[in-house]
Amino acid sequence: MAHQPEPPIVKVKGGKGGSGGLGIGQGQGGRGGDGLGPTLEIGTATVHIQGGAEINIRDRDIIISWLSPINFFPRQQEISRMRQPGTGNWLLENPHFEEWKSGSTRTLWCYGIPGAGKTVLMSMVVDHLSADDRNIGVACIYLNHKEVDSQTPPKLLAALWRQLVLGKDIGSDAKDLYKQHSEKGTSPSSQEIAGILTSSLKEFSQVFIVIDAIDEYPEDQRFILLKHLTEQMGLSLSVKLMVTSRPHIPAGPTLPNVQTLEIGAMAEDIKKFVDAQIDKSPRLSQHVQNKPSLREDIHSKISGKSVDGMFLLAKLHIDSLSLKNTISKVREALNALPKGLYDSYEIVIQRIEAQSEEDRKTARSTITWVANAKRPLKIEELQVALAVEPGMRQLNEENLMNIDIILSVCAGLVIVDKESSVVRLIHFTTQEYLDSIQAVLFPDAQREITESLLTLLSFDGYPDSSWELENLPPLVEYSQYCLAHAAGQPEVQHREIILRFLGRAFQWKRAMNRVWGQGCQWNSPPWNYGHRPSQPSALWIAAAANLVETTKFLLEGAPFLQHSKNPEIIVASYYGHTKIVSILLEKGANVNAAGEEYGSAMQAATAGGHTEIIGILLEKGADVNGAGGMFRSPLQAAAAGGHTEIVTILLEKGADVNAAGGNFGSPLQVAADGGHTEIVAILLEKGADVNAARGAYGSPLQAAVARGHTEIVNILLEKYANVNAARGEYGSPLQAAAAGGHTELVSILLEKGANVNAARGEYGSPLQAAAAGGHTEIVGILLEKGADVNAVGGGYGSPLQATAAESHPEIVSILLERGANINAVAGEYGGSVQAAAA
Numbered sequence: 001m002a003h004q005p006e007p008p009i010v011k012v013k014g015g016k017g018g019s020g021g022l023g024i025g026q027g028q029g030g031r032g033g034d035g036l037g038p039t040l041e042i043g044t045a046t047v048h049i050q051g052g053a054e055i056n057i058r059d060r061d062i063i064i065s066w067l068s069p070i071n072f073f074p075r076q077q078e079i080s081r082m083r084q085p086g087t088g089n090w091l092l093e094n095p096h097f098e099e100w101k102s103g104s105t106r107t108l109w110c111y112g113i114p115g116a117g118k119t120v121l122m123s124m125v126v127d128h129l130s131a132d133d134r135n136i137g138v139a140c141i142y143l144n145h146k147e148v149d150s151q152t153p154p155k156l157l158a159a160l161w162r163q164l165v166l167g168k169d170i171g172s173d174a175k176d177l178y179k180q181h182s183e184k185g186t187s188p189s190s191q192e193i194a195g196i197l198t199s200s201l202k203e204f205s206q207v208f209i210v211i212d213a214i215d216e217y218p219e220d221q222r223f224i225l226l227k228h229l230t231e232q233m234g235l236s237l238s239v240k241l242m243v244t245s246r247p248h249i250p251a252g253p254t255l256p257n258v259q260t261l262e263i264g265a266m267a268e269d270i271k272k273f274v275d276a277q278i279d280k281s282p283r284l285s286q287h288v289q290n291k292p293s294l295r296e297d298i299h300s301k302i303s304g305k306s307v308d309g310m311f312l313l314a315k316l317h318i319d320s321l322s323l324k325n326t327i328s329k330v331r332e333a334l335n336a337l338p339k340g341l342y343d344s345y346e347i348v349i350q351r352i353e354a355q356s357e358e359d360r361k362t363a364r365s366t367i368t369w370v371a372n373a374k375r376p377l378k379i380e381e382l383q384v385a386l387a388v389e390p391g392m393r394q395l396n397e398e399n400l401m402n403i404d405i406i407l408s409v410c411a412g413l414v415i416v417d418k419e420s421s422v423v424r425l426i427h428f429t430t431q432e433y434l435d436s437i438q439a440v441l442f443p444d445a446q447r448e449i450t451e452s453l454l455t456l457l458s459f460d461g462y463p464d465s466s467w468e469l470e471n472l473p474p475l476v477e478y479s480q481y482c483l484a485h486a487a488g489q490p491e492v493q494h495r496e497i498i499l500r501f502l503g504r505a506f507q508w509k510r511a512m513n514r515v516w517g518q519g520c521q522w523n524s525p526p527w528n529y530g531h532r533p534s535q536p537s538a539l540w541i542a543a544a545a546n547l548v549e550t551t552k553f554l555l556e557g558a559p560f561l562q563h564s565k566n567p568e569i570i571v572a573s574y575y576g577h578t579k580i581v582s583i584l585l586e587k588g589a590n591v592n593a594a595g596e597e598y599g600s601a602m603q604a605a606t607a608g609g610h611t612e613i614i615g616i617l618l619e620k621g622a623d624v625n626g627a628g629g630m631f632r633s634p635l636q637a638a639a640a641g642g643h644t645e646i647v648t649i650l651l652e653k654g655a656d657v658n659a660a661g662g663n664f665g666s667p668l669q670v671a672a673d674g675g676h677t678e679i680v681a682i683l684l685e686k687g688a689d690v691n692a693a694r695g696a697y698g699s700p701l702q703a704a705v706a707r708g709h710t711e712i713v714n715i716l717l718e719k720y721a722n723v724n725a726a727r728g729e730y731g732s733p734l735q736a737a738a739a740g741g742h743t744e745l746v747s748i749l750l751e752k753g754a755n756v757n758a759a760r761g762e763y764g765s766p767l768q769a770a771a772a773g774g775h776t777e778i779v780g781i782l783l784e785k786g787a788d789v790n791a792v793g794g795g796y797g798s799p800l801q802a803t804a805a806e807s808h809p810e811i812v813s814i815l816l817e818r819g820a821n822i823n824a825v826a827g828e829y830g831g832s833v834q835a836a837a838a
């Protein structure tokens with residue numbers, strides 16, 4: 001008998017996904033839809049995961065990598081391996097730590113000086129907590145100033161989620177997000193990611209979230225990330241947070257039950273570490289074998305003041321001894337140990353400079369690349385970067401240098417993460433030190449990098465239409481930063497190759513987009529600008545990339561041919577390139593030229609929050625109400641971005657507080673959606689219509705309710721917002737509150753006279769919305785207030801069908817007890833039994 005192929009299996013039952021946020025601004029997701037039922041593509045391989053469910057492995061991997069491109073597991077492992085076994089136990093025994101782990105402390109804020117050993121200790125904490133058998137979730141984030149562009153708050157929240165669903169069902173909401181966004185090429189908003197994170201947290205009796213180096217994260221991003229985490233901690237009491245930071249950042253005021261703890265290198269740990277390093281070093285171990293007292297001498301010098309609470313300093317000291325040829329040279333070095341970190345780095349630089357010409361050159365180039373890279377480089381990228389020479393037409397493989405040689409000539413300043421093959425400076429403080437000496441020691445860094453990248457981009461046959469992600473030549477993806485490196489001095493020195501590249505830049509962008517689905521994309525500015533002209537001129541790209549000298553040069557020799565749609569002035573305003581905006585205006589740019597994504601330069605500048613540019617544009621006669629674009633008015637763009645100061649300026653200049661249009665219909669609705677309380681108050685004071693019945697939510701009140709912004713809801717109600725406004729996605733504010741599980745808001749709205757049986761919107765009734773979402777308490781409140789248990793309508797047909805389809809047995813019992821008709825025939829499933837079986 002012929003072998004029958006196994007039937008494909010997908011046993012993950014999909015449900016009706018909750019509505020996502022209404023995405024606004026670049027890079028944010030659009031409005032979430034309703035994925036009814038399972039629609040994942042089928043395959044044949046299945047995996048059994050906790051809870052008995054089965055899921056196709058390939059689909060699961062694809063969704064996980066798509067939702068969370070950042071994977072912290074390898075980083076955690078790499079750092080953990082760095083730790084000297086036996087060190088750090090003091091932290092696990094510390095009463096504040098114990099109180100955090102098992103007691104009432106919910107946030108442990110660990111601060112310590114640079115190089116104290118905080119990161120390494122965090123990896124130990126993660127290992128320690130993960131080893132617990134109880135039903136405990138552990139997730140960590142290692143922040144890195146070099147990865148700020150990729151470590152956005154939504155991606156970090158997704159990275160936490162990824163760790164928490166390890167070996168578990170990823171949940172129907174995650175699959176729905178994938179369905180909603182992946183084909184369109186949009187990405188989920190923070191709110192949507194927060195939603196799936198909240199669901200994953202519910203799977204554990206206790207969840208520990210560990211965030212390392214919050215000080216390396218920019219203030220505005222830090223605020224957003226901590227706000228999201230605080231919200232998660234508010235939603236679930238089982239979530240505990242541990243954060244490390246240098247001392248200058250205080251614990252966020254909104255974090256619950258905070259305990260602070262100082263981290264410093266303990267004498268006992270340093271001793272263990274130094275002992276191990278002596279034994280690992282061929283030369284030092286030999287010296288100590290010949291002269292056992294040397295070990296004690298080393299300990300007495302590498303301790304106390306000479307280390308000053310910094311593990312890193314101990315490491316640099318012992319590294320500097322490990323290459324000494326004789327015992328007396330070791331002693332000499334011990335007697336002249338550098339006083340602090342910078343002194344230690346200076347000595348390493350002296351060692352580098354004392355090498356042969358060739359080694360010195362290699363070390364300088366390596367440090368130049370690693371210290372100035374816009375994101376961490378992989379080993380093979382660095383190898384190619386060092387191999388490219390001016391004027392080359394193709395890569396000479398014989399120029400590629402062995403990574404061990406590269407590391408050795410850098411005398412310990414550069415290291416490699418073995419798991420991820422990423423090349424890094426040994427420490428964040430190394431970056432700070434190198435930045436301080438860059439102008440003197442590496443004055444040509446940006447010029448060298450620009451030249452190499454542009455040389456690579458002009459190789460014969462590049463870009464190649466047959467490239468796929470797997471065969472993309474190293475450094476090609478990184479080359480998207482060529483213009484970012486070029487801005488400034490290199491523009492003048494490399495004018496010719498820059499102009500040549502600008503002429504074919506979008507050919508490159510298109511080639512890179514072709515492999516986008518596989519994760520490779522030129523997506524940093526200026527390539528990530530949404531609506532650009534179909535054939536952007538060299539001038540457009542120069543303006544978008546903030547190439548001031550090039551822009552001037554291009555405008556000097558020829559007439560200013562600005563693009564008629566999405567012109568230079570709009571993109572420069574969006575990215576906040578003040579000088580470029582001034583130059584373009586001086587040369588006659590139309591200050592009110594029209595764009596697609598942003599209807600005008602004013603709107604682009606307000607969306608980006610660039611106050612100075614707004615001043616310049618207004619001075620040149622920009623229309624304060626310039627219509628069109630995604631936000632329809634600059635005021636709406638400013639309100640969406642939460643830019644309070646700009647909102648005030650625009651209103652002072654006569655902006656229409658009720659300008660209609662856009663996804664949200666009015667500036668007030670967009671501010672209510674974003675939770676910008678101060679802006680809501682300002683707009684209302686200036687006469688904003690509290691009941692403007694427009695936009696996706698139909699009213700500002702529904703927007704605020706749907707997003708759970710209680711303070712704004714109260715402000716709007718005080719201003720007589722219509723509690724039964726009958727429009728928008730949910731048909732009533734009460735339905736929005738019920739769908740979102742906002743119990744407090746449900747009570748507030750009912751108190752203010754909300755109609756408990758308003759028969760409209762996506763769910764047909766508030767009760768159906770609460771039943772579908774599994775919000776038992778809200779179901780109880782609504783029934784108590786007279787909700788019709790058999791109300792017909794909405795996506796599911798009835799409350800009973802909604803809750804049966806979504807498998808909430810507790811709510812099924814409640815509804816049946818209240819007289820729900822199990823035989824009613826209506827809606828998508830045609831009956832409650834059918835819904836339960838779906």
Ligand SMILES: Nc1ncnc2c1ncn2[C@@H]1O[C@H](COP(=O)(O)OP(=O)(O)OP(=O)(O)O)[C@@H](O)[C@H]1O
Nearest residue numbers: 082083084087114115116117118119120311312428
């Ligand atoms: N327990 C340990 N075992 C072995 N090496 C350690 C240990 N702790 C720290 N180190 C060494 O010291 C270096 C600095 O430690 P770490 O990065 O943890 O400091 P930090 O306090 O996080 O510094 P910063 O605040 O500047 O980021 C590490 O890169 C590692 O080489």
